[in-house]
Amino acid sequence: MREVFRPGRIGPLSLPHRIVMGAMHLGLESLDDGGRALSAFYVERVRGGAGLIVTGGAAVSRVGAGGAHYGVLDDPAFRDRLRRVTGDVHAAGGLIALQLFHAGRYASPKAFGLQPVAPSAVFSRVSGAEPAELSGADIEATLEDFGRAGGYASQLGFDAVEIMGSEGYLVDQFLSPFTNRRDDDWGGDPQRRARFGVEALRRVRDAAGSSFPVIVRFSGADLMDGGTSQPDVLGFAKLLAQAGADALNIGIGWHESPVPTVQTLVPPGTWAPVAAAVKQAVGDLPVIASNRINRLESAEPVIASGQADYVSMARPFLADPELMSKARAGERINLCIACNQACIDRSLSDEHVSCMVNPRAAHELEFPRVRPAAELPARQRTATPTTTTTTPADPESVAAESAVAEAVLAGSAVAGSAVAGSAVAGSAVAGSVVAGRWGGASRVAVIGGGPAGLAAARQLAADGHRVDLYEASGALGGQFNLACRVPGKADYASTVDYFATELARLGVQIRLGRAITVDDLDLLRSYDRLVVATGVRPRRVDIPGADLPHVVPYPAAFADGALGQRVAIIGGGGIAVDLAHLASHGSAAMAPAVRFLREHGVEPGPVPVTGRRDVTILQRGERLGVTIGKSTRWAVLATLRRQGVRVLPRLTYRRITAEGVHVVDADGTEHLVPADTVVIAAGQERDTTVSDLIRLAGIDHQVIGGARQSAGLDAVLAFADGLRVATPP
Template structure:
């Protein structure tokens, strides 16, 4: 199906079986005190899944270059051992691996090793809104030393057995900072005009090439568009690409955007393939300069091989880099090559467990694949010895329950799922209704398909009751993932007919009037506001997205980076209210600013620090943050002020002495989000499978594999009680 993706290609002396590169991701596995075992397991699983060339997360070429405390460094013997182990593991799986050479510059976060409490370094002392600090300007001697650091890092990569290196010169990190007038205000040999601004990246590449020799592949990741005011001008970007090709780059990978950009680049609101336009421009510039043989790699916002195939079909780029899709499904390539693209777990671009975590120290993982980063702790598949398979029930088919069920089934156990609602998905059903979040529904559909393939019955419309307890006692255990129910505030007027809870509002938003007041300002309330007002980026094409941000190609200049797009008010007037904290405070930092900009564009009113007085027929009477009483006029009032665990099934199981593990909302609502729910579903499944008692194991040895799927004494009694 993917004729263009599955054509062999070459980068330098490397021959690759297809045109997909696994792009670099910082994982916070790099500095784990486990001798590199987790890092090696992560990369090896992706190599086995078909990632022909893997680019690692950035390895800092010096202490000053580390992005934060979770970054490994090329001059650290411990990190070198971890890198060697990772390279060996990838080779064992038949893959190739490139080490990314990295220097954060003014993006080094507090706690980065080289800062030692002082400011990071940069071409010029320009305040960084990302690191919230003004960096120290590098001296000429320090710049030369940094060039040598990159070369030394490349030598380390070759020594450790890596197949290539990638120089990180994009996304606003040090090398990119030298090319942008915004951050390079020097007047010496390293800045002042276009030629001198590109002298640092060219010097780095030349030094790396000299260190590793002509036959060792060197990739260079450059910025196709900085998307910040006074960023690298378009014509200088093209000239830099030509200069890098002339200096010996074996491939140019094209990134886009800085962390300080006010244009979304990797969020779900960005249409797939939007940024390929910049890779195509660079390829045209290379061809015009006689460097057309240098491969160009497009990246950012691809999550399906079909999208990559479409971009490759035009012949304007040579490879496509996917990063987060390899988190969501390590087998995205092999499944697609085998014609099983519909079985691929799709990256939903939520950023919650990946990008947001990468800026801290928590291990990077994935909402739709919570095994990512934990491959050693949680084997993907295992087959128990004959007669040792367990028999389990999962109560609840939300994100936590679906994850628990597929995990138990993958481990070779027999599982049955019971869901009180008529449809599976739980809170994901609500999210999938929100414009821009349709991929949440795809995650549910994928889980249901996989459970069917694993012979896991899914009993919908079945609420567990007393009549089910006898059958449940015959099992080895239960995973309880019944989710949450709305938490109703204590407020006069709740019984009025125009007051509804958020599940009802999501189920039928068209019944709500033109003025809606939402009591609550968390993630669910924000999603509801989007549902009621529409989304300016819903189902837009890449061209429409670029035009909405005044970025219509080819006119991409520093002056054309205005992010604010106001399509006009939505169909309703919506007010979000919250007692304490910010609106949408629980939304991840890489996404919240995009979401809030959309709410502002849609004319959504937000009020914080309020005190609710009562709900009346005219709306909600509050005291605002200034202590002034006011009426928030509304035709309907929606309650979205919190959740509490659904406890009925837990009480039944506890009273009956049936062993169970909880996951997701059933385990508690503090800090609850979809990432926690799926991760707890995974962990609950492994815990309950590990903790089977000897009595249970012996009994299953006698019963053989006549488990829940075929056991009349269990399944039939439960089914009869539906």
């Protein structure tokens, strides 16, 4: 990756490489801790090799704040936090730009009880409000807000600012004829619609100093019906160049545009040509490409081909703060898998963000850092990690054995609790750390190699414990091994690879295909600590015919060749949606990005698809996929509609026959849904086989992840549970 690691310049700033850490609102900005948590977040990324960092949006005024947890620059306490951030980042050798933010009509009226403002009074689905139209005097005052914010940035020690105009925020709102319906100095034709953004740049520059670097971020394609045309966008870019912008950062889409831009189903690299068009228009002015570039390997050709000078990556720095230093050293990176579940979805709900695959993100002060290899104790550095695999046990036989064990152990469990008082405590969940064992390294068994078990084993081993991980199946990863088969989710496999690599690095002994049975109780007693992370199993349904050979539980349905041509899926949760997506996707002989752009009407052209199955989702409830995150649900449901998936809500299941599923709909009519394969995806229940066995034997243990709680559990909570249970109090 020669080009990614080539130093560069933005204005007077010398940058160590071509990756900019993009802005992310964290929810730490308003934390009343003097800026400690915010600073720790950024400093860790500086230490991990980040070059120029752009902060999350700092509101130039209260009415422009994106939510209640946004920092507002007129607040002295927020400025104090930022002063700490710049001091600490500089002390660590980093560079940081302040993003100046005004949400316009996207501002939430709930945040500060203020009506949002915009160029014109055009209702916003995002804020759920109709904004007040800015008068000429209001616009002047808003520009003064931007200018004052630029002054603050320079006084607080920032190295640059980025004016945030993309994704449909205020600058974009002025530029677009969809939201700017004025006919005055600030609207009416492309030049007047562009004027606000150009003037904001001038005000910031005037206040911050003539040599202070100013980056402007705007949407290179808003993907909105009736939105800004490409000639208007390119004209705006040229005006910004003439007005002295130091770089242009090209966002994609608006928050309300009907085309997904950052979700898993957007093929990586799809949007680079948008930045390339801007680059062509502005010549030597540095252009930064962004959106859905999650690997440095994908950034390399964008820079090498001249499509852009820099690539902005935001979420990848949540997933792995050491992204750049690890890449330089050739080490494995914890990849952002674009799930959005702990970052964008939380941000949209004004919650504190983190990362599914790195739950320590934005919690740096709460959890210890996992040490790089060179910092590990000698015992771990010299340990030889092993992975042994035995033939996986049949889950049915393990369950049966557990039932036998229950009967056998019923008496001794009572005795155990009477004598040691630990049988009841043994059912304790995450957080019931065994007192006194944290002082030094102990022997720990982690049972289960899904997300919760992987996270726990990694953190425990990093803390110096000797960890053995037992996984009943033949592979680590749990349900991630199903998810990675879904179109767009192939990167989920890289998470499993990453954790497997980490466990090996940290000396964890991995036993695959090793189910825990009643014969292992003495073995389990030999450990200082047991963590049970056996996850979930599919919920069985009580429908006549559910035992027919063409009825399969959802884990089996993800396998190659498991599905026929006509598929009925019983259940309406996230797994049912994933399976329907997989079953109806088919294949098209074209690059994934081209298929995506054509299917979403962004570029013209046919998409001849072969191998699509006929899929029907049968559900008892009304709304499909309610557990899917807000930023992804709408996009994947639109994909199912496009792929012809039928959804039948409010059903009662009567019986399954060789012909399909007999159901009764909401108006009481019984009918047959024909199917040659019926998949049961009706939810999950805790897999307590092992925890019951251990509990009944009176052995102290902790239960985490899906084995602890299946209702409302997702991979975000599972990874976080693993981290929490492994962290000393």
